[in-house]
Amino acid sequence: MKxxxxxxxxxxxxxxxxxxxxxxxxxxxxxxxxAKKAITEFVAKVTKEGSxxxxxxxxxxxxxxxxxxxxxxxxxxxxxxxxxxxxxALAPQHPExxxxxxxxxxxxxxxxxxxxxxxxxxxEIIIVTHAGMTTAEFETIVADWIAxxxxxxxxRPYTECVYQPMVELLAYLRANGFKTFIVSGGGIxxxxxxxxxxxxxxxxxxxxxxxxxxxxxxxxKPVLMRLPEMNFIDDNTGxxxxxxxxxxxxxxAAFGNSDGDQQMLExxxxxxxxxxxxxxxxxxxxREYAYGPAQGLPDTKVxxxxxxxxxxxxxxxxxxxxxxxxxxxxxxxxxx
Amino acid sequence: MKxxxxxxxxxxxxxxxxxxxxxxxxxxxxxxxxAKKAITEFVAKVTKEGSxxxxxxxxxxxxxxxxxxxxxxxxxxxxxxxxxxxxxALAPQHPExxxxxxxxxxxxxxxxxxxxxxxxxxxEIIIVTHAGMTTAEFETIVADWIAxxxxxxxxRPYTECVYQPMVELLAYLRANGFKTFIVSGGGIxxxxxxxxxxxxxxxxxxxxxxxxxxxxxxxxKPVLMRLPEMNFIDDNTGxxxxxxxxxxxxxxAAFGNSDGDQQMLExxxxxxxxxxxxxxxxxxxxREYAYGPAQGLPDTKVxxxxxxxxxxxxxxxxxxxxxxxxxxxxxxxxxx
Numbered sequence: 001m002k003x004x005x006x007x008x009x010x011x012x013x014x015x016x017x018x019x020x021x022x023x024x025x026x027x028x029x030x031x032x033x034x035a036k037k038a039i040t041e042f043v044a045k046v047t048k049e050g051s052x053x054x055x056x057x058x059x060x061x062x063x064x065x066x067x068x069x070x071x072x073x074x075x076x077x078x079x080x081x082x083x084x085x086x087x088x089a090l091a092p093q094h095p096e097x098x099x100x101x102x103x104x105x106x107x108x109x110x111x112x113x114x115x116x117x118x119x120x121x122x123x124e125i126i127i128v129t130h131a132g133m134t135t136a137e138f139e140t141i142v143a144d145w146i147a148x149x150x151x152x153x154x155x156r157p158y159t160e161c162v163y164q165p166m167v168e169l170l171a172y173l174r175a176n177g178f179k180t181f182i183v184s185g186g187g188i189x190x191x192x193x194x195x196x197x198x199x200x201x202x203x204x205x206x207x208x209x210x211x212x213x214x215x216x217x218x219x220x221k222p223v224l225m226r227l228p229e230m231n232f233i234d235d236n237t238g239x240x241x242x243x244x245x246x247x248x249x250x251x252x253a254a255f256g257n258s259d260g261d262q263q264m265l266e267x268x269x270x271x272x273x274x275x276x277x278x279x280x281x282x283x284x285x286x287r288e289y290a291y292g293p294a295q296g297l298p299d300t301k302v303x304x305x306x307x308x309x310x311x312x313x314x315x316x317x318x319x320x321x322x323x324x325x326x327x328x329x330x331x332x333x334x335x336x
Numbered sequence: 337m338k339x340x341x342x343x344x345x346x347x348x349x350x351x352x353x354x355x356x357x358x359x360x361x362x363x364x365x366x367x368x369x370x371a372k373k374a375i376t377e378f379v380a381k382v383t384k385e386g387s388x389x390x391x392x393x394x395x396x397x398x399x400x401x402x403x404x405x406x407x408x409x410x411x412x413x414x415x416x417x418x419x420x421x422x423x424x425a426l427a428p429q430h431p432e433x434x435x436x437x438x439x440x441x442x443x444x445x446x447x448x449x450x451x452x453x454x455x456x457x458x459x460e461i462i463i464v465t466h467a468g469m470t471t472a473e474f475e476t477i478v479a480d481w482i483a484x485x486x487x488x489x490x491x492r493p494y495t496e497c498v499y500q501p502m503v504e505l506l507a508y509l510r511a512n513g514f515k516t517f518i519v520s521g522g523g524i525x526x527x528x529x530x531x532x533x534x535x536x537x538x539x540x541x542x543x544x545x546x547x548x549x550x551x552x553x554x555x556x557k558p559v560l561m562r563l564p565e566m567n568f569i570d571d572n573t574g575x576x577x578x579x580x581x582x583x584x585x586x587x588x589a590a591f592g593n594s595d596g597d598q599q600m601l602e603x604x605x606x607x608x609x610x611x612x613x614x615x616x617x618x619x620x621x622x623r624e625y626a627y628g629p630a631q632g633l634p635d636t637k638v639x640x641x642x643x644x645x646x647x648x649x650x651x652x653x654x655x656x657x658x659x660x661x662x663x664x665x666x667x668x669x670x671x672x
Contacts, residue, residue: 058538135580179540192584202394203584204515204541213580215573215599222602224580231581237551244471244549244560245567246582248528248539263551266558 026172029165029329035278036326038319039169042276043176046252053274057177061251063243063264064170066184066191068257068303069280070199072161074289075152076111076302079190082145084111086129123230131211131228134218135189138226143193156333159198164332166255170199173253181251183207183243185235185260207246209234235260240267257282258303265318277318281305284324287334362508365501365665371614372662374655375505378612379512382588389610393513397587399579399600400506402520402527404593404639405616406535408497410625411488412447412638415526418481420447422465459566467547467564470554471525474562479529492669495534500668502591506535509589517587519543519579521571521596543582545570571596576603593618594639601654613654617641620660623670
């Protein structure tokens with residue numbers, strides 16, 4: 001048994017070594033440039049046994065924001081578009097919504113008006129669309145929506161609006177012994193039904209915002225009811241808290257695209273040894289969207305990348321990924 | 337690249353197949369009997385491709401309670417013994433404790449008196465021993481204690497007071513493609529510093545109770561401060577909540593030893609397909625402890641296994657593991 005296992009381990013190490021050599025070519029949607037170079041040099045460094053930068057595989061934790069980092073977040077966060085679709089679907093059961101904000105505006109198609117009520121309006125929308133059902137029921141609702149809904153601009157399922165270079169990066173890191181995690185401000189149970197299929201990230205490696213749940217017996221069968229109460233907001237200073245709570249290890253690489261990711265990158269960088277911190281800059285209005293407002297891009301209020309964050313990135317040695325310059329392909333469907 | 341990966345996958349599958357055959361012999365500390373049989377039959381069933389009970393590897397989630405299931409929990413939960421040692425270590429900085437309960441009793445060695453204050457007393461002890469420092473500082477405190485403190489009866493480090501049959505079971509399940517998780521009422525950050533070394537369970541697969549933390553800058557470096565406020569209690573109905581929150585998938589196998597594990601076993605069993613639910617019964621006063629009070633064992637109030645749970649186990653088809661009858665060896669140090 002012992003000998004067999006040793007042989008297996010040896011074999012696995014050899015094969016990982018070989019795949020590392022091949023992996024240089026496994027980022028085909030990345031243009032040669034500073035971003036791709038930062039990635040491949042970092043990976044070469046931390047995987048080289050005997051090097052002072054070597055990191056054992058179990059500590060190769062990489063965390064990724066989702067909205068705007070792994071998939072598109074315009075014209076609105078997709079989870080918000082999901083909530084709007086849910087409000088429409090539920091409206092027949094709620095005649096009172098016709099005159100009650102934020103629902104009245106929403107049902108008239110006036111999203112801006114609905115969200116004028118700020119956090120309170122948003123919370124009301126979340127409660128009616130995300131709570132009051134079991135976790136299993138919510139999973140089905142999300143899975144059904146994600147299988148059928150289409151992005152208003154790209155006319156594609158939302159799960160096709162994922163960034164091909166980032167999907168390659170996830171696979172490249174995993175081929176080099178990394179464990180890849182999502183650490184998103186989005187809802188944890190909104191992501192889990194599809195992240196394994198789309199990103200190769202299993203549910204247990206998804207960290208996100210959550211509402212409280214309660215264990216109950218219903219007709220003699222246990223269920224988890226989703227309650228109308230926030231449990232955890234995994235954004236800004238919440239991201240290091242979520243990383244510590246769910247992963248319990250500090251990442252050595254972190255990827256984001258907005259000021260909601262700043263603390264995750266700070267926390268990642270503050271550890272000992274080599275670190276890779278990257279921010280995606282949405283500067284490609286033609287193929288995706290251009291917003292920021294770093295470098296004078298327009299401020300859409302979704303996924304805000306202020307100039308101050310851009311300056312901080314430069315100062316800290318974080319790499320800014322220009323979608324326009326660094327990505328040969330943005331979406332896999334472009335090739336069709 | 338593609339061909340190489342395919343070869344690797346094929347090879348890995350072949351080797352997993354071979355190790356499965358060997359694995360029948362990899363539970364040497366288990367006596368042949370109904371408990372060992374339940375384990376090996378279940379594993380054979382869910383790993384057999386083409387069988388109606390087959391479960392793909394990514395869904396082979398197994399969850400283990402810690403106190404009384406993976407390691408000893410008498411004469412008191414080890415985390416409580418840790419807290420008592422911390423109170424003694426901190427006492428010189430707190431002269432007021434000499435007259436203030438629950439500390440006054442504790443410092444006189446009267447644990448029972450200290451805990452007479454119930455939950456409030458317990459919370460006060462937790463706050464002074466577990467909060468008010470950074471996560472990194474707490475990790476060092478735990479690591480130092482676990483490296484030096486010894487069990488009062490066995491005169492061994494606490495990490496040697498782990499059940500050898502369960503350590504073998506964890507390895508056996510992993511050799512069969514399972515991902516093993518701890519789901520414990522104990523503190524998540526009390527366990528993470530040592531579970532990887534002792535059980536082969538990495539920090540990101542440890543679910544437990546927690547206090548809140550807060551992200552702060554201290555001398556320009558980010559830290560997570562441990563706050564004197566409970567965040568989550570991972571016990572009883574909290575266990576399915578914790579499983580859903582941290583793992584996001586329902587286990588197919590679950591292991592516990594007390595009424596705090598009942599809901600985890602119910603939740604596990606309520607899924608579709610083959611399930612393995614087991615409870616460790618502490619009925620070996622000679623080699624470990626005998627308490628329960630199932631089957632007339634004394635009630636120590638720690639790790640309570642009431643007769644009602646025993647009856648429920650029989651009714652539900654959960655397997656009760658008798659430490660006396662099913663375990664050839666309890667602790668690895670017995671062999672010395």
